[in-house]
Amino acid sequence: MTEPKEGSGADRWRDNNLRRLNELKARGINPFPYKFERTHTSKQLQEKYKDLEANVETEDVVSVCGRILNERNSWMFVDLYDEDGKIQLFFHKESVPAEQLEILKSLVAKGDHIGVTGTIRRTKAGELSVRVKSFEILSVALLPLPLSWDGFTDVEARYRNRHVDLIINPEVKEKLQKRSIAIRALRNFLDERGFFEVETPVLQVEAGGADARPFVTHHNALDIDLFMRIATELHLKRLIIGGFEKVYEIGRIFRNEGISTRHNPEFTMMELYQAYGDYHQLMDFTEEMVRHVANAVCGTTKITYQGVEIDFGKAWRRVSMYEVIREVTGIEVEKIKDFDEAKKIAGELGIKLEYEATIGEVANTIFENKCESTLMQPTFLMDHPVEISPLTKVHRAKPGVVERFEVFIYGREHCNGYSELTDPLDQRGRLEDQARKREAGNEEAQPLDLDFIEAMEYGMPPTMGIGIGIDRLVMLLTDSASIRDIIAFPTMKPHARQ
């Protein structure tokens, strides 16, 4: 938000509120006191008195507090909002001391926090209310809230002033609360199964574990550039090598790439690794885990996302990438002999390949362009080309592919899991291939992390591992079209202050 301008409406508004503030101080009232003892939240009262009939008055004394967002009938009725909802306050001149009523009407405004004590009643109109006997100001607001009938809808203003957005638009808080519930459910699920939650470095000398461009930062004392992590994978595997058998990390990942409704430069990923398991076991585990989270957030495993019913409850389809390509395009990747033929086939589909690629890379491009968007229901897309999977064990039976899966829902990738590559010699060769691609100009190819390779040479047990994009999962569970709707403070370009 821009600073209030000289003489502007906001400025005058603030002046009025400053006068209000000073008058309170002059009367010996602290406009910013230290605490308030409440007996109930609005939600607790609504629940406790849900059967109280209209026009019935009780002797029950309660104390509630919150922010005033609306007032009717010259402050006879006030809507008080707390974290869980709202409760109506009833200020009647026969109940509230005259001096307090005068303060309410002249020195309290919408946006202020107050605490009240009074008795419970339900009005003739059916609204549960507190008949106020006394109140105190808990905080005075200097700036106006956008309390218009038409709401507060300007997307930019909402993201830049999320605190205001939260006050005005209840669904914002609901979604962020659901995000918290989802992460808690995930933790509970893993903790109950004997996983340790661990923390690995955000600042790294080499940013590996994924194909993405990192953010660069600088350490002054060491005088070296460091990269912000793009994945937690390599360090978590080093913990497996070190003897942890079940670990996970829920952490912020940073990728220096485009911003869109599905991408924020910093986002949250959960990665878990379990020794002695393979990707088949991991798929069973993943289904169960996502169902657990969906139940915790939505109370069901059948949800609606952007008008499409998504059913986590049924067994998720498990299908290989090449099978999906065959279904959608009729192309049999296994029968492609060389790159020239692959290039020709891609060209017929309208896909241009700008660099010399392998057959596997072409197949992946075909999948991304033609097949990805068709996978609406939860699907394990399995057995990717080895060239695009440098950290994954080769398939035990099929040549040229690896034991990997990605979970697609609503045509979007949500998880990436595999039978982890544990052969250090194979791993060295794969990362050397990646390093060559980097030298050839592919900035997303993975770096050669020699510390990681050396760690593997101490011996790594068979391991299954998966990364889940928490933001995208929460988008699904809250039916959010944009990733910004489930991130409290999404990345924004700074707006020049005037």
Place this chain on the structure above:
RNA sequence: GCGCCCGUAGCUCAGUGGUAGAGCACUCGGCUUUUAACCGAUUGGUCGUGCGUUCGAAUCGCACCGGGCGCACCA
């Protein structure tokens, strides 16, 4: 990075070449005292920024800033 669209009062929006407007909010007043989302009055704007075109620009042109959506990249 590319394309399309958007930026006018605190909020939501009209105004498309000729005196900057409305509703809500705010301030003041009235009426009412178990619903007022009422009535009246006042107040509030470098029309995102800059440079042009023009007798005259919120309006037309160019550039820039910020945003939305789509594409690309990617998760």
